[in-house]
Amino acid sequence: MATQHSRSAARFMMAPAVILLLGWMLVPLTMTLYFSFKSYLPLRGGDLGWTGFDNYVRFVTSSAFWPSVITTLVIVGGVLVITVCLGILLAMLLDQPMWGQGIVRILVIAPFFVMPTVSALVWKNMFMDPTNGLLSHLWRFFGAEPVAWLSEVPTTSIVMIVSWQWLPFATLILLTAIQSLDSEQLEAAEMDGAPHLSRFFYIILPHLARAITIVVLIQTIFLLSIFAEIFVTTGGAFGTRTLTYLIYQRVLESQNVGLGSAGGVYAIILANIVAIFLMRIVGKNMDA
């Protein structure tokens, strides 16, 4: 029962957290907005005054902008498709009773605990190295020409690395969703004459719909900002420059804080559009 008194006490108690979160969010946001309207080149004269919307126009009209947007979409989309599809399969597999279930589940979750930088380095040096990588040994074992993963198929390689990191997350959420499916529903469908595939498409998949949207929502927000995996592997070369990476290059490599900040504002708007869009899908699912 929330009385007037307990409500104000609650507000008082929550205030530090709220203030901290607001500061955490608002200070960088305001600074980004502030710099985006300035011509600020730290090594080439510093603050050169207000420029209006110049930075915004330059950012989108640069030849690197559209390719970076497309790369971002390809990487995010690719990872989402791979993690959701494999996640569903893995979750169904892990749902089966088997020997050593507990250990297997922990092993499946393990990649999620590895830091992005570390996992990207491990993939780059131990798996994808053209001479010493495990994958090139495998290729040679079958008599094939080893692939120079990060220079020949760089985007695919990054999608593979990031998928490996996010697969546990998708699997975990989907596994809990599958476990909440009433087994009587599956039995009813079996009695109703639905073969395995129909049971999957008519019963299991609709049951997972909500979990899948949640996975897609959360992953999209995080995947839009992947950075370490690109920085460590290709350094943005070979067409792996995402929007996030482009912003980084504008700020640190070209030392143009104003231009980078404008890009940052675009990224914020993009992320919010995605978030609102996905929230509505989730909201619709929640009603049902």
Added chain:
Amino acid sequence: MGRITLNKVVKRFGEVEVIPPLDLTIEDGEFTVFVGPSGCGKSTLLRLIAGLEDVSSGDITIDGTPATDLPPAKRGLAMVFQSYALYPHMSVRKNIAFPMKMAGLSQEEQEARIKKAADALNLTDYLDRRPGQLSGGQRQRVAIGRAIVREPSAFLFDEPLSNLDAALRVGMRLEISELHERLKTTMIYVTHDQVEAMTMADKIVVLRAGHIEQVGSPLELYRNPRNLFVAGFIGSPKMNLIPGAPAAKHDATHIGIRPEHFRIVESGGTFTGKVIVSEHLGSDTFFHVDVEGVEEAVTIRAGGEVGLRHGDKIHIEPEEGQIHRFDAQGLRIA
């Protein structure tokens, strides 16, 4: 049409034998109720017939065709589950249509059968709702509708009323009985509630630990329980089972007398005791009596107007010919 025969059916879960060799025949059009305490294997038996569990040995025949190795869908049976097992993301219409869609029936045929089932079950107004928007009784009817449209050779019910409240349960009991009268299809119904068994069944199968204790019509079981277990299980309130000296007088190890077969007499009587609790139901009164020489309290039924209270002395006399006698093995002495 719907004759189901079980021949030496055995079910084991690992080392545990849940159903020891069991023979049973369910005649076409019969309403058969499996009844027993929880864990007696009645649901397992139903699932064996449905094909949701594989038999460990023995065979099942449905309509004269061997069904032991047939998958559930091919057995021509429809099942109503305890949790109703409706598909939550589909409308009522789609739920009912699902088995027909899987069977590949034409659109017109599907529509016609949905309409017929909806009319019969008063679901016409709810066809476009989701199961989540329906009450318990309505969901139950949708589950039955989904079973009806398949036109199965037999219906299987797995404790379908246990999730409903008492008033609704009585109503649904009547509806299912009425449905059976109308369709004349074989029905197998699992319950732990002996009132449901008594009121609905043509034939009751009493199970204990996977064994069939007795098979018969409700009144046969009431009048001639074959052993102590059936005697104690069928009838409400329970039959009074009295061991010791009173039983020895009748050359038995136990005698059983139903609460409704006692008369209260002014004086004398076979038993004398004190009333512990009296339960007034209006139409009847149940007295729990602490009888001299009998360890457990004896329950007797009297008319609604008998006004005895706690501590009152009471003389009771069993009715002539209503004493069931059981031997040391618990079997009925004829």
